[in-house]
Amino acid sequence: GGAEGETPAQFLERYERETLPMKNMVAEAAWQQKTNITDENTAAFVKANLELAKFSQKMENQALVFLKDKSLQLTFDQRRQLNKIADIDTNAQTDKTKLERLQTVITEMEQIYSEAEVCMNPSGDCLKLEPGLTELMRSSRDCQKLSDAWRGWRDQSGKKMKDLYQEYVQLSNEAVQILGHKDLGDYWKSRYDTSTFEEDVAVLFDQLLPLYQHLHSYVRRKLKAQYGPEIFPSTGHIPAHLLGNMWSQQWNNIADLVNPFKNKQLMDVTEEMKRQGYTIKKMFETAEDFFYSLGFDNMTQIFWEKSMLERPEGREVVCHASAWDMDKQDDFRIKMCTTINHEDLMTVHHEMGHIQYYMLYENQPLVYRHGANPGFHEAVGDTIALSVQTPGHLKTIGLLKAGNEQDKEADINFLMLMALDKIAFLPFGYLIDQWRWSVFRGDTPPEQYNNEWWKLRCRLQGISPAVKRGADDFDPAAKYHIVADVPYIRYFVSFVLQFQFYKAACVAAGYTGPLYKCDFYNNKAAGEKFKSMLQLGSSLPWPEAMERMTGQRHMDAGPLVEYFEPLLDFLRKENGEDYGWEEKCPENPPPC
Numbered sequence: 001g002g003a004e005g006e007t008p009a010q011f012l013e014r015y016e017r018e019t020l021p022m023k024n025m026v027a028e029a030a031w032q033q034k035t036n037i038t039d040e041n042t043a044a045f046v047k048a049n050l051e052l053a054k055f056s057q058k059m060e061n062q063a064l065v066f067l068k069d070k071s072l073q074l075t076f077d078q079r080r081q082l083n084k085i086a087d088i089d090t091n092a093q094t095d096k097t098k099l100e101r102l103q104t105v106i107t108e109m110e111q112i113y114s115e116a117e118v119c120m121n122p123s124g125d126c127l128k129l130e131p132g133l134t135e136l137m138r139s140s141r142d143c144q145k146l147s148d149a150w151r152g153w154r155d156q157s158g159k160k161m162k163d164l165y166q167e168y169v170q171l172s173n174e175a176v177q178i179l180g181h182k183d184l185g186d187y188w189k190s191r192y193d194t195s196t197f198e199e200d201v202a203v204l205f206d207q208l209l210p211l212y213q214h215l216h217s218y219v220r221r222k223l224k225a226q227y228g229p230e231i232f233p234s235t236g237h238i239p240a241h242l243l244g245n246m247w248s249q250q251w252n253n254i255a256d257l258v259n260p261f262k263n264k265q266l267m268d269v270t271e272e273m274k275r276q277g278y279t280i281k282k283m284f285e286t287a288e289d290f291f292y293s294l295g296f297d298n299m300t301q302i303f304w305e306k307s308m309l310e311r312p313e314g315r316e317v318v319c320h321a322s323a324w325d326m327d328k329q330d331d332f333r334i335k336m337c338t339t340i341n342h343e344d345l346m347t348v349h350h351e352m353g354h355i356q357y358y359m360l361y362e363n364q365p366l367v368y369r370h371g372a373n374p375g376f377h378e379a380v381g382d383t384i385a386l387s388v389q390t391p392g393h394l395k396t397i398g399l400l401k402a403g404n405e406q407d408k409e410a411d412i413n414f415l416m417l418m419a420l421d422k423i424a425f426l427p428f429g430y431l432i433d434q435w436r437w438s439v440f441r442g443d444t445p446p447e448q449y450n451n452e453w454w455k456l457r458c459r460l461q462g463i464s465p466a467v468k469r470g471a472d473d474f475d476p477a478a479k480y481h482i483v484a485d486v487p488y489i490r491y492f493v494s495f496v497l498q499f500q501f502y503k504a505a506c507v508a509a510g511y512t513g514p515l516y517k518c519d520f521y522n523n524k525a526a527g528e529k530f531k532s533m534l535q536l537g538s539s540l541p542w543p544e545a546m547e548r549m550t551g552q553r554h555m556d557a558g559p560l561v562e563y564f565e566p567l568l569d570f571l572r573k574e575n576g577e578d579y580g581w582e583e584k585c586p587e588n589p590p591p592c
């Protein structure tokens with residue numbers, strides 16, 4: 001057994017008692033490093049991670065002894081817990097030098113990403129990703145400026161990390177192969193507990209492709225009207241820098257160019273937020289109030305004391321948003337360089353959704369304090385944001401002026417704005433890990449990294465690079481999750497799950513109107529349904545957890561398609577046969 005004569009039950013109790021303070025120590029070191037990037041804090045963070053790795057190794061070995069001991073009568077739940085303890089991630093690397101190198105490579109890539117800036121001549125001022133370049137991509141309608149920012153960001157981030165990334169792939173694969181996984185992608189997919197996961201998401205993507213093709217066609221036509229058709233390639237692709245986002249991953253920021261009925265309201269509330277003097281704190285309180293209205297808890301005192309809700313002056317930080325469980329009583333935090341606009345108000349709900357999930361499963365055994373699968377964690381806040389964004393709710397909180405409810409054209413404008421966020425995202429959310437799985441598997445060698453990336457971007461997303469890509473470009477590392485070792489298919493899964501959860505909450509609230517108008521604010525029955533699933537953490541397989549809330553045991557694109565039904569009808573009429581794009585991008589993208 002474990003320690004002398006220890007029973008499995010005693011081991012599991014000791015595991016929790018000893019692991020919690022260890023994880024809190026590492027979380028604190030990580031927090032210090034991300035909110036104040038210095039050599040000293042980075043070294044302390046890498047050192048803390050090494051200590052956790054050694055400690056996890058001991059626990060993993062003891063769990064394996066129990067799992068292999070045929071004489072033991074383990075309960076189902078003990079076996080489930082022991083298996084989770086035994087399956088630690090890249091910390092399984094027994095070679096401490098290699099593990100230290102892997103941690104150093106990841107923090108180095110994240111640091112390059114976080115400190116990168118683009119000096120936009122002739123104005124001369126240098127912009128970081130947040131807020132400068134993000135703001136420029138959101139609001140500029142100047143092709144040349146957008147193209148310069150798009151290229152400049154890739155030169156200052158991805159292009160500098162190709163060698164580091166190659167080393168990261170090598171060291172990560174070695175680490176998980178020790179656990180018996182083929183490669184890192186195989187390990188990441190194992191968290192979805194099904195051998196058909198890749199096929200399942202491929203089926204969902206195919207089901208949702210018509211929606212994306214029609215949105216793509218409509219947006220392309222509107223952008224041609226705005227920028228002139230000559231800058232669009234004859235292959236049908238949309239130039240990546242025109243879509244209001246540094247990665248063309250969500251298109252809500254060009255809603256003003258795409259809005260179907262000009263004379264009707266645009267549901268983006270950024271201007272109204274500014275007019276009302278919304279503060280960052282008010283944005284978080286608005287999100288907190290919605291969760292509270294469902295019967296969820298408010299944020300803790302420590303949350304308000306220790307979170308970093310805006311970019312601090314005078315020190316380098318990792319701005320990309322994240323939500324933290326410090327593995328210490330009441331200590332939950334959000335780190336986010338918030339700007340005051342509609343998009344960030346939704347990201348605030350997204351981050352607070354993570355915190356609510358943490359709080360709901362905090363009484364589970366430590367090994368079960370995770371999402372039922374990674375997509376669940378990403379779906380909590382977005383499900384709430386679907387209700388928050390309804391024109392009805394925005395009127396309730398005074399961010400939208402009352403207009404008459406039965407206005408079909410206003411509904412199409414609303415669905416268009418939602419599609420620019422939720423439909424536009426689908427191929428992007430799908431392709432990131434298609435690329436990474438092929439890299440980890442060895443199907444894409446380093447000299448093909450950028451070519452394979454653009455093959456997927458051109459074929460699946462129907463976008464083309466702002467300027468021709470060169471041999472030493474490395475555009476994947478211009479996206480945070482790739483440099484920070486964060487899986488991405490979880491967001492694609494979340495964008496399907498969140499409509500299933502949203503529909504289930506609406507049904508629980510007794511709502512019977514068109515899905516896209518459902519606002520379950522203040523509804524305790526909807527809250528109860530949601531909580532009954534979330535409080536499980538990962539104590540049950542995710543189909544069981546999902547069944548608690550939706551009555552279903554599988555991912556289903558139905559609710560998403562149902563939500564956007566009226567828009568698809570509109571788009572089919574508008575587009576006729578004019579939709580789609582060629583598989584390959586043009587050799588030379590047309591200049592601005």
Ligand SMILES: O=C(CCC(O)(O)[C@H](Cc1ccccc1)NC(=O)c1ccccc1)N[C@@H](Cc1c[nH]c2ccccc12)C(=O)O
Pocket residue numbers: 249320321322323324346347350351354377378382484486491
């Ligand atoms: O990356 C994020 C939000 C950040 C996060 O909350 O997902 C964060 C990412 C992260 C993971 C690990 C280390 C550092 C950052 N994830 C978490 O904080 C988190 C919390 C609990 C469990 C798992 C992850 N969103 C994605 C896409 C996205 C999905 N839904 C959205 C809604 C609004 C805006 C963007 C998105 C993106 O920006 O490309």
Ligand SMILES: [Zn+2]
Pocket residue numbers: 350351354377378
């Ligand atoms: Zn998230």
